[in-house]
Amino acid sequence: KQEVTQIPAALSVPEGENLVLNCSFTDSAIYNLQWFRQDPGKGLTSLLLIQSSQREQTSGRLNASLDKSSGRSTLYIAASQPGDSATYLCAVVSIYGQNFVFGPGTRLSVLP
Amino acid sequence: DAGVTQSPTHLIKTRGQQVTLRCSPKSGHDTVSWYQQALGQGPQFIFQYYEEEERQRGNFPDRFSGHQFPNYSSELNVNALLLGDSALYLCASRQRGAGTDTQYFGPGTRLTVL
Numbered sequence: 001k002q003e004v005t006q007i008p009a010a011l012s013v014p015e016g017e018n019l020v021l022n023c024s025f026t027d028s029a030i031y032n033l034q035w036f037r038q039d040p041g042k043g044l045t046s047l048l049l050i051q052s053s054q055r056e057q058t059s060g061r062l063n064a065s066l067d068k069s070s071g072r073s074t075l076y077i078a079a080s081q082p083g084d085s086a087t088y089l090c091a092v093v094s095i096y097g098q099n100f101v102f103g104p105g106t107r108l109s110v111l112p
Numbered sequence: 113d114a115g116v117t118q119s120p121t122h123l124i125k126t127r128g129q130q131v132t133l134r135c136s137p138k139s140g141h142d143t144v145s146w147y148q149q150a151l152g153q154g155p156q157f158i159f160q161y162y163e164e165e166e167r168q169r170g171n172f173p174d175r176f177s178g179h180q181f182p183n184y185s186s187e188l189n190v191n192a193l194l195l196g197d198s199a200l201y202l203c204a205s206r207q208r209g210a211g212t213d214t215q216y217f218g219p220g221t222r223l224t225v226l
Contacts, residue, residue, distance in 0.1 A: 004154070041200070041220075043202060043217045043218055043220050044155075044217040089154055089155075091154070097168055098160070099157040099160060099168060100147075100155070100157065100204075101157070102155050102156070104152070104154045105152075105153075
């Protein structure tokens with residue numbers, strides 16, 4: 001059974017810092033991995049998608065890497081801003097099914 | 113394009129009652145999945161529908177059931193509500209055969225069970 005964990009559970013940083021969010025998964029037989037952002041009480045916004053054959057993806061100040069063999073992904077946020085404050089969720093899709101398995105999320109607060 | 117829509121936005125029920133949540137998929141999408149997100153946790157997969165049938169199911173009891181209509185919209189029904197059913201219920205849609213990168217989530221329905 002696929003399990004996804006995320007470290008840290010919560011993070012508070014001053015504006016302008018670069019930061020790294022970590023995601024681990026137990027089964028390397030994945031189709032892809034996605035990072036989502038969720039604002040309080042809201043739905044999910046997809047940030048970055050990494051296919052199983054890829055090593056990383058970049059979008060603006062965000063960079064996500066994938067090491068499938070070790071079951072790890074990192075989300076790097078450069079020059080953090082207060083508007084980045086949200087919960088960041090990592091999710092994998094197994095090659096055996098098309099549903100997401102989510103981690104518990106990292107709650108990020110960027111202080112002005 | 114309205115994207116994925118869900119109704120109602122919020123709902124309050126008491127233990128033992130039954131509830132129905134609704135989801136309209138993004139235009140062109142024929143596959144709908146439902147997720148439950150308890151407070152402080154990541155979403156958990158409930159089930160997926162396409163061609164009006166349940167195709168995959170997560171680890172949820174039979175109290176959770178669903179339906180998909182010919183226009184691809186979907187309902188999630190929960191019977192005999194428990195306090196632990198309080199959560200944000202998310203609907204996601206995609207086009208069958210397309211990858212999950214084309215899957216879109218709705219804003220969710222917040223269910224509170226008292």
